[in-house]
Amino acid sequence: MAWLRDPDRPVLLSVVFWVVLAFTVAINVAMVSSVLDRVLFFATVVLLGGLWLVMPWRPGRGRRLVAPAFLLGTLTLGLTGAVGTHAPLLLIGVANLAFVYGMRVATAILVAFGLIMFAVGPLFYGATLVRALTELALIAVLATFSMGMASAVVRARQLADRVRELTVAEERARMAAEMHDSVGHHLTVIKVGLENAERFRHRRPEAAWEEVHQAKELTVAALADARRWVRALRPLPLNGHLGSDALRLLAASFAGTGVSVSFEVAGAERALEPDAELVLYRVLQEGLTNALRHAEAESVQGTLSFEKGKVVLVVADDGKGHEESHGFGLSSLTERVRALGGTLTFGNASKGFELRAELPS
Numbered sequence: 001m002a003w004l005r006d007p008d009r010p011v012l013l014s015v016v017f018w019v020v021l022a023f024t025v026a027i028n029v030a031m032v033s034s035v036l037d038r039v040l041f042f043a044t045v046v047l048l049g050g051l052w053l054v055m056p057w058r059p060g061r062g063r064r065l066v067a068p069a070f071l072l073g074t075l076t077l078g079l080t081g082a083v084g085t086h087a088p089l090l091l092i093g094v095a096n097l098a099f100v101y102g103m104r105v106a107t108a109i110l111v112a113f114g115l116i117m118f119a120v121g122p123l124f125y126g127a128t129l130v131r132a133l134t135e136l137a138l139i140a141v142l143a144t145f146s147m148g149m150a151s152a153v154v155r156a157r158q159l160a161d162r163v164r165e166l167t168v169a170e171e172r173a174r175m176a177a178e179m180h181d182s183v184g185h186h187l188t189v190i191k192v193g194l195e196n197a198e199r200f201r202h203r204r205p206e207a208a209w210e211e212v213h214q215a216k217e218l219t220v221a222a223l224a225d226a227r228r229w230v231r232a233l234r235p236l237p238l239n240g241h242l243g244s245d246a247l248r249l250l251a252a253s254f255a256g257t258g259v260s261v262s263f264e265v266a267g268a269e270r271a272l273e274p275d276a277e278l279v280l281y282r283v284l285q286e287g288l289t290n291a292l293r294h295a296e297a298e299s300v301q302g303t304l305s306f307e308k309g310k311v312v313l314v315v316a317d318d319g320k321g322h323e324e325s326h327g328f329g330l331s332s333l334t335e336r337v338r339a340l341g342g343t344l345t346f347g348n349a350s351k352g353f354e355l356r357a358e359l360p361s
Contacts, residue, residue: 008057010153013092017052021045024077024085041080048073048089057099058157067093067100071109091146098150106150110143163274186222190215243277244269244304247284247313251302254288259317260299261288267306276359279336280304280313283344286333287315287355296320297352310342311361318352333357 071093098106200208251263297319342359
């Protein structure tokens with residue numbers, strides 16, 4: 001049922017749709033019309049209301065036939081007693097086609113509709129040529145505004161997606177360098193230790209076995225680091241998931257580590273900026289990793305709360321807490337959260353350790 005509160009649906013168009021639809025109904029009720037016309041009119045109104053709730057606003061989201069069905073419904077509304085007030089609804093339908101099918105398809109439909117109006121008006125409605133041209137010019141002006149708005153939104157979405165891709169790519173490059181330093185250091189020490197063991201194997205066998213034992217322990221640590229970085233290097237849009245879905249999948253990726261991880265969302269979810277989305281992803285990752293490596297926790301709870309003007313992520317575990325000062329990971333996260341105008345707090349709670357990030361939204 002998430003599509004009922006589709007974050008891709010432009011708020012301005014939603015307001016215009018319901019206001020125009022209510023205004024059209026009010027005018028029709030005040031008019032004198034036959035029972036059949038009244039039934040057809042209200043059936044069309046109900047149909048449009050239902051289609052509006054399920055209309056997609058991005059390509060590739062499914063339900064693509066809803067867009068042309070909505071446009072057809074607006075045309076039907078004009079034939080069943082809308083008295084011209086359906087024009088904004090028609091343009092909204094064309095804007096939706098631009099979102100779902102692209103600007104060329106929407107433009108072609110607008111041109112075809114204008115030609116049909118110009119041809120049908122004088123023939124079936126007794127309109128003069130001048131009146132037909134006037135109405136066509138009005139529709140053209142409104143259509144230009146509608147298409148311009150749709151084009152701006154589509155362009156903004158493309159830029160936002162590009163920014164998200166570049167942000168994730170930059171983050172992955174930074175983490176790859178850190179992975180090279182951490183895992184590479186372990187492997188270098190292991191190599192030196194095994195070379196020493198090979199050199200000592202005849203003259204000092206006990207020292208050789210000590211080097212082998214140390215190499216074995218470092219191998220375990222290197223494997224743990226490698227697994228942690230593999231989880232970290234997964235792209236933020238996990239199989240097309242963003243926002244809370246990406247965080248939920250990140251929490252689920254810690255299954256089988258011996259720590260019970262749960263994640264929940266509180267409040268009505270809103271779309272976040274790519275930088276904020278990525279920082280929250282790293283905060284949850286840091287909280288889960290610390291609970292797994294240092295806290296000796298049995299369970300970790302992550303909570304993403306959408307509050308007025310801000311979004312809050314809390315990661316709390318039931319471990320032993322932190323006795324030492326915070327490390328590089330938390331220091332780096334603190335700077336990144338502060339750069340976005342937010343705050344990051346952490347410390348021992350009544351039981352365990354709690355990490356809390358607040359970002360403006």
